[in-house]
Amino acid sequence: xxxxxxxxxxxxxxxxxxxxxxxxxxxxxxxxxxxxxxxxxxxxxxxxxxxxxxxxxxxxxxxxxxxxxxxxxxxxxxxxxxxxxxxxxxxxxxxxx
Numbered sequence: 001x002x003x004x005x006x007x008x009x010x011x012x013x014x015x016x017x018x019x020x021x022x023x024x025x026x027x028x029x030x031x032x033x034x035x036x037x038x039x040x041x042x043x044x045x046x047x048x049x050x051x052x053x054x055x056x057x058x059x060x061x062x063x064x065x066x067x068x069x070x071x072x073x074x075x076x077x078x079x080x081x082x083x084x085x086x087x088x089x090x091x092x093x094x095x096x097x
Contacts, residue, residue, distance in 0.1 A: 010049035014038035015071050022054050022066055023095040025073040033058045034090035039083070041067055044074065053077055055084035 015021060019035050027033055038052035044067065051069030058064065065080035066073050077083060 007046050008043070008049055011040070012049045012051050012069050012071075014052045015068065018052070018054060018068060019091075019093045021068060021071075021073055022056060023093055025066060026056060026058070026064065027095040029095060031058070032092060032094040035093045036084070036088050036090050038068065041077075041083070043069060053083055055080060055088050055090070057090060 015038075018038050022035055023033070034057040036055040038054050041051055041053040043050050049069065051067055051074065053065050053067050056064045056066065063080050063084050065077040065083050067075055067077055
C-alpha cells in the first residue's frame with residue numbers, strides 16, 4: 001500500500017500537529033501512547049499528493065499505523081508491521097482531553 005505509482009508529483013508537508021491529530025483519532029481521554037515521527041508514504045490514489053504514515057503503540061504492545069494527508073488522518077494502514085519496524089523511534093504522547 002505504501003509503494004507504487006504517484007503521477008501527481010505533489011507531497012503534502014507533514015502537519016506540525018501530527019501527534020494531536022493521531023491522538024484525537026485513536027486515543028481516549030488521558031490515554032497515553034507512543035507515537036513515531038511521520039514517515040513519507042505513497043498516496044491511496046495515484047492522483048493525490050504523497051502523505052505520511054505514523055506508527056502508534058498503545059497499551060505497551062499493540063502497534064498500529066495511520067496515514068495522514070491533507071492535514072488529517074485518512075485511515076488505518078493494514079499490516080502495520082510492514083512500516084513500523086524495529087528501528088522506528090517513538091515519543092510518548094497523551095490525549096489530555
